[in-house]
Amino acid sequence: MSDSLTFRLLKYIKESAETLNFTRAAERVFVAQSSLSHQIGKFESNLDLTLFERTQNGLRLTAAGRMIAAYAENTLKDWEQTLIMAHAVQRHQVPPLRLGFSSFVHAKVIEKFHETYDGMFTGCAIQLISGDPVFCLQHLDAGLLDCAILPLPIDANLYSVQPLSRTPLVVCMRTDDVLAERAQLNIREIAARITVFRDPEQYPSAHARLIEMFTEAGVTLHVACSARTPAEIQWMVRERYGLALIDQLLPLEPGLVTRPLAGLSWTADTAFIHLRKAGHVALPFIERFFEESWSESRKKKHPSKGEHPEQLQLLA
Amino acid sequence: MSDSLTFRLLKYIKESAETLNFTRAAERVFVAQSSLSHQIGKFESNLDLTLFERTQNGLRLTAAGRMIAAYAENTLKDWEQTLIMAHAVQRHQVPPLRLGFSSFVHAKVIEKFHETYDGMFTGCAIQLISGDPVFCLQHLDAGLLDCAILPLPIDANLYSVQPLSRTPLVVCMRTDDVLAERAQLNIREIAARITVFRDPEQYPSAHARLIEMFTEAGVTLHVACSARTPAEIQWMVRERYGLALIDQLLPLEPGLVTRPLAGLSWTADTAFIHLRKAGHVALPFIERFFEESWSESRKKKHPSKGEHPEQLQLLA
DNA sequence: ACAGTCCAATACTTCTTATCGATTTCGCCA
């Protein structure tokens, strides 16, 4: 039935919906009025749909017509984009995707992203640029980065934000720590000992969120040491500067263990981020085609929780 | 060029990409191998694209082919959905959209949504169901609501969340209050007097967020009165039970005024929410077609702010 | 009331082109 639907007809519909006048729509697409009129009529009768109400002076869109016209418009717009992109890919003219990431973003997440990107844009390079969130967001704004993978929270009104991963936060300590014998820990008991954190200046919103989480739990936060990388954090813990909260999946150096926090579901979240005004040809496609695989893996790893779990969690 | 692109050809491409074998793809779409092969070949030469590398035993997708195939698949899938929806709309068989909303969601936001919905689904009813967030989320989970408009924060992993509006929070007081003479207020001065809040049980995540915001600002929160509606809040303020934080756009009853908070950019945010597994035929379309108009209006009202504005704000 | 205008639908012809069946070509494997 709708196999013989042609993009030309979609254009007819789109233009007709815009002009509300078959004659003028026909002029716009350079065909005779009769052809356009006939095609749309046939389409309507084939599919049992009325797109336009024919009145004496012009047309009126029906509700169904509005939907089909909207579909036509989107499909045509996407087609143009896709064609441009396909040509760019074929000619190896896709500029490398400049992807910023903080060193606290788990390598697996970057890898997963890279894989997915490679699946769609085989042969197109990704240029990895490491930097803290402040750096990344500034460079995004300045057009020096196309996108970034960063810890949440990020302002969703300024940037397009797609959550990628969520892993529990655990307490990192030396293997010989007295607490290492316990299966899980209470935040109130050990809050005073957690003194190793990410650099607040490089992770301002993350740090703010952390303060909130501590306050919510009824404890205060003592920042004694600030680190710029996970490796630095682990080194500080090993050197007995204090305990730290880290991403559960982070590979641990020897001499360190992690223990979960009882009663809390604090998590480290990361998201894929770019300016709403896409600066790289691939970004619309990343949004469109990657979302499925991401949301699938998210669902698998984190089945539904309680009624109102915390909104956005943070940081290792 | 690509005007004569037909949906049939999209199917050819899609099936060929899946089977990687023209002969079998041709069987699937019930045409002769020669036809399919020829059509794809013509497509490729017309558009200067190579979709498949022809090898002795079957085909291999090129990068460009992957993109076109992905496009084809999406376009066809969307077409089916659109057709079903258009028919449902035409036959007035679209079940009413059961939309939950909290009484703290500004009426303008509901109206705007209703307008947009009506624009696309003319003649299809919206069934408004008022209830606090706990009620709405429970009913969403139970399938008794299709979607809701609620104050943020909401867990974006459990629900599909699309921010709709963001308006500043201001202090609501009596016209004859001594503070009414000031142009703006400092939160530290007046925190103790802000004692009228939304019911913490009905707005748990909102309340939690509020506590965080107060803590961040270095003040503690004293809940003396909890209200279930904006009208109740205003009544309490008028009856001298205390001050309240309300949405700046809320219509004020006589005898009341509002004053902004100095140095803070607290906001009341609302979002459109539904289960990720869409329960109503219209939901995919709402996501797809409404996003533009929403994000446009959001941008106009709230141009870019500082580097790291607060992530999610809340509540009146 | 009548001609003039605007717009969509219809009838019929022309021309394009998708499809088919048959055949060919190429590489693979026994």
Add this chain to the structure above:
DNA sequence: TGGCGAAATCGATAAGAAGTATTGGACTGT
């Protein structure tokens, strides 16, 4: 070397889009 699988090629046929010319309604203005 002779099947086998798969894609490309060819000529004939049939489907269907576009075009021209025309008809039919409804509004407009004199």
